[in-house]
Amino acid sequence: MEVVAGQLQKPPPEGAFPIRKLLSAAVAGLLVAAAAVTGTTAASATPPVGKADEHSIKVCSDPRPGEAACAARQATDPTGRVITNATTPPGTALTPSQLRSAYRLDGTASGGRTVAIVDAYGYPNLERDLATYRQQYGLPACTTANGCLTILDQNGGTRLPRFDLGWAQEQALDVDAVSAACPDCRITVVQAASASFTNLGTAVQTAARQPGVVAISNSYGGSDASDATYGKYYRFPGIAVTASAGDSGYQGASYPASSSYVTAVGGTSLNPAPGTARGWAETTWSGTGSGCSAYNAPLAAAAGYGTGCANRAMNDVAAVSDPSNGGLGVFYPTSSKSSTWGQFGGTSLASPIIASVYALAGHTGAGLTGYANAIPYAHAGSLFDVASGSNGSCPTAQWCTARSGWDGVTGLGTPNGVGAF
Known part of the structure; x- marks a missing residue:
């Protein structure tokens, strides 16, 4: 996806949408049959053409069996053109100060704790682009030279994998989100050789071995899968392992968010609400x-x-x-050489935010013997309860419709400071 400076460029078409609608039932039937062979489910493999598609585009291809797809989406205008600007973030994009205000993170520091980001493929200009993002918002430098930023391959070395545009855009979103939520956090990026669960899982294991890592964000997912097969990659007592819930509305469970060892992170829409106690809706x-x-x-x-x-x-x-209502301003690659400003969301934004809040809270690391996903349940009163909205139709109402208390779409709620983490 190439961008002309200062203009809105229409992305390549994702397909003939009317034909997709006509054939969706037939495709779903074929996927049900395929599930018996591949282990995928029709629910998790068939993203609908729905509200999530109206004002954003996905940046990664659909996953193949045994693989995951990143959960990043880029905001578009009503005509489908990506919202971008060569010199400054789009005016509608969420800033670091707004993000911290919305979740009452101002005045909280991590003391230099490390958030690890696990993604697939390489991004040769990650450090350069991160520097541009942090300079734009007056955040302290985070570089390999000052020890704030570390970039590793899935085995912990420096033989970094080949460039992939979609996954590089995902990485840009992830490191910018950590920077926004936790400006003093150190960031370790571990790049898997491919999007296979085996390679991504190996990268998570490598991230967990790095000194100082207290949280690991995984902004990707695939079909529901068993911890008996993949759980060894995400089972790290003491470290907060977060995972994106996916961006296709109610489709059933997605792995690794469906793992018993991770914190599964859903998504919200966020808008300013002047005159209210919180200031945000x-x-x-x-x-x-x-x-x-x-x-x-x-x-x-x-x-x-x-x-x-x-x-x-x-x-x-x-x-x-929501890429359009709360999407973060991100400095992201448009090719292996060029980058620009855009507005991004998806539950790929939510996962690194929650990982950062765990780091800010300071309860994970060597002192924690259990799994970090239990912590919010013991402190649910320290969250903003999101009690409205839905992500589709489902067999059990609370799986797809928000209500007071726990619901499937937003869990226990969103951060209200760090008390729940």
Whole structure:
């Protein structure tokens, strides 16, 4: 996706949308049959043409069996042209100060704790682009030279993988989101050789071994899967492992968000609300994923919350994800050489925000013996309860419709300071 400076460039077409609508039932039927062979589910493999598509585009391709797709989306204008600007962030984009204001993070520092980002493929200009983002907003420099930024391959070395545009845009969103939510956090980026769960999982294991890492963000997902197969990649007591719920509305569970070992992060829409006590209004983002795992054990901490799911229920918490209503200003690559400003969201934005709040709270790391996803359930009163909005139709109402208390779309709610983390 190339960008002409200062202009709105229409992205390549994603397909003939009327034909997609006519054939969606047939495609779903074929995927049901394929599920028996591949282990995927029609629900998780068939993103609808719905509200999440109206004013944004996805940046990564659909995942193949055994792989994940990044959960980043770029905001567009009503004609479908991406919102971008060569010199400054779009005027509608969320700034770091606005993000911290919305979640009452001002005045809280991490003391230099490290948030790890796991993504697929390489991004050769990551450090350069991150410097541009942080300079724009007056944030302290975060470089490899000053020890704030570390970039590794999936095995912990420096043989970084080949460039992939979509996943590089995902990485730009992730590191900018951590910078916005936690300006003094150190950032470690671990780049998997491909989007396979094996390679991404190996990268998570590498991230968990790095000194100082207290949270690991995974802004990607694929079909619901079993912890018996992949859980070893995400099972790290003491470290907050967060995962995006997905961006296609209610489609059933998505892995690794459906893992019993991670904090599953749903998405919201966030808008200024002058005159209110909080100053912000937050509702469910229609694009957020949610669901009930067919494989994994329920969280003991969630007992009594009425999830309606005998197994692992997504989600635990949420944060802003709507690309158009709360999308973050991001300095992102348009090719292997060039970059510009745009506005991004998806639950790919929510996951690194929540990982950063864990780092700010300071309760994860060597002193924590259990899994960090239990912490919010013990402190639900320290969250903003999001009680309105829906992400589609589902067999159990609370899986796809917000209500007071826990619901599948936004979990227990969104950060109100760091008390719940």
